[in-house]
Amino acid sequence: MKFLVIGSGGREHAIAWKIAQSESCDKVFVAPGNGGTALENKCENFKYNSFDDLIDLCKREKIDLTVVGPEAPLVDGVVDAFTNEGLSIIGPHKEAAVLEGSKIFAKDFMKKHGIKTAKYESFDDYNKAVEFIDTMEYPIVIKADGLAAGKGVVIAGDKDEAIETLKEFMLNERFNEAGKSVVVEEFLEGVEASIVTLFDGEKIIPFISCKDHKRAHEGDEGPNTGGMGVVSPNLHVNEEVMNDFINNIMEPTLTGLKNDKLTFKGFIFFGIMIKNGVSxxxxxxxxxxxxxxxxxxxxMESDFASILKKCMDNSLEVEDISWKDKHCCAVVLASGGYPLKYKKGIDIQYNDNLQEESKVFFAGAEVEDSKLRTSGGRVACVTAIGNDSNEAYDKAYESIENVQFDGMFFRKDIGKI
Structure with missing residues (x-):
């Protein structure tokens, strides 16, 4: 089989790497890919300017299945474009992609289908939003309605910070059109968890849980980022929490998607807050x-290519997906200044003499003149597997020594907070 992975980040490097391990995989094209995928076994980067370029590639190379990594192409309708040409692709059509593309749409969907979430109001008028925050107890959460690369959420500790955030989003257009409308919601205190699932149009199957670390600096300080590291499994997601999530969030979501005719074949990521065992x-x-x-x-112990194929064939079952009985610590290496201003084009020194069961997935990195150089804010993600969370932590941080570039920084408490 031949595959196409759309995207250029660490996520896409990991997807391509895992698919390439399958005996059924002959080749993985990654569009546009990055410096890591350029060096990966069975992988080839492909630059493109439009969806038509990707469709032409699929027809020319007889690609069996395409996997979409980032949100922007989904919201822009890449799945619709592929489907209209009879091409197999994993991801939601444009109408369903609004679940991520609009925070207001998503919150209204949750409310409509009785899915537990924080109380909220949405606004496209700055003055009305300011009036509303006068009635709130702090801290509060303010979210840009549209896509903002994971940076469109602010936890405002007081009214002054809330007003400044509303100005930035709605008046100063920090995220262009994405922040002109906002969601203002109550702050829920607890432990966050990420649960990625695979949806075949009929059933949703959850993957192993994760705990993300969004803030730029140790102790969960500093600005929000796209993510500075994760541990998996999330030790707070015990059997009780998982059952609560399935019964009160995942299953009502499945019912809602079917009732609203928003079914598709692809991934659904649930970001949840666990408070007193309730999700x-x-x-x-x-x-x-x-x-x-x-x-x-x-x-993941299973053959990922086989899992994706079964999802497309409507034959995927829970028992088809198996996991190593181990723990993983993943630490992001970022450019100095991220998530604000940072330099690009800095040489990266890398050797793959890593700890056992460790891997470096590149993101904001490209190969230029046979040299690996930085090209983004989140440059790489070092992952390591251990028998427990402490061993995974130690191995990940030891392996970081194998990657160096000027200005590099990373959190030293991934999995410890």
Missing amino acids: YLLEYNVRMGDPETQAIMSL
């Missing part, structure tokens, strides 16, 4: 998370 839904993504994917692919 509350924070957000949907309609693709795998980053860096959650790097940990999930590292712990």
Whole structure:
């Protein structure tokens, strides 16, 4: 089989790497890919300018299945474009992708289908939003309605910070159109968990749980990022929590998708808050998370290519997916200044003499003149597997020594907080 993976991040490197391990896989094209996928076994990068370029590639190379990594192509309708040409693709059609593309749509969907979530109101008028925050107890959460690369959520500790955030989003257009409308919701205190699932249109099958670390600096300080690291499994997601999630969030979501005719074949990411053993839904993504994917692919024992094919054939069952009885720690290596301003084009020194069961997945990195250089804010993600969370932590941080570039920084408490 031949595969196409759309995207250029660490998530896409991990997906391509895992698919390439399958005996049924002959080749994986990654569009546009990155410096890591350029060096990966069975993988080839492909630059493109439009969906038509990708469709032409699929027809020319007789690609069997395409997997979409990031959210933007999904919201822009890549699945619709492929489906209209009779091409197999994993991901939601444009109408269903709004579950991630609009926070307001997602919250209204949760409310409509009785899915537990924080109380909220949505606004497209700045003055009305300011009036509303006068009635709130702090802290509160303010979310840009549209896509903001994981940075469109602010926890405002007081009214001044809330007003400043509303100005930035709605008036100063920090995220362009994405922040002109906002969701303002109550702050839920607890432990966050990420649960990625696979949806075949009839059933949703959960993957192993993760715990993301969103803030840029140790102790969960600093600005929100796309994610600075994860551990998997999330030790707070015990059997009781998982059952609560399945019964009160996942199953009502499945019912809602069917009732609203939003079914598709692809991933659904549930971002949840666990409070006193009870799960509350924070957000949907309609693709795998980053860096959650790097940990999930590292712990998956099953043949991922086979899982994706079974999803497309409506023959996937829970028992088809097995996991290593181990723990994974994944640490993101970022460019100095991320998530704000940072330099690009910095040489990366890398050797693959890593700890056993460790891997470096590249993201904001490209090969130029036979040299690996930085090209983004999150440059790489170092993953390591251990028999327990402490061993995984130690191995991951030891393996970080194999990657160096000027200005590199990373959190030193992934899995310890």
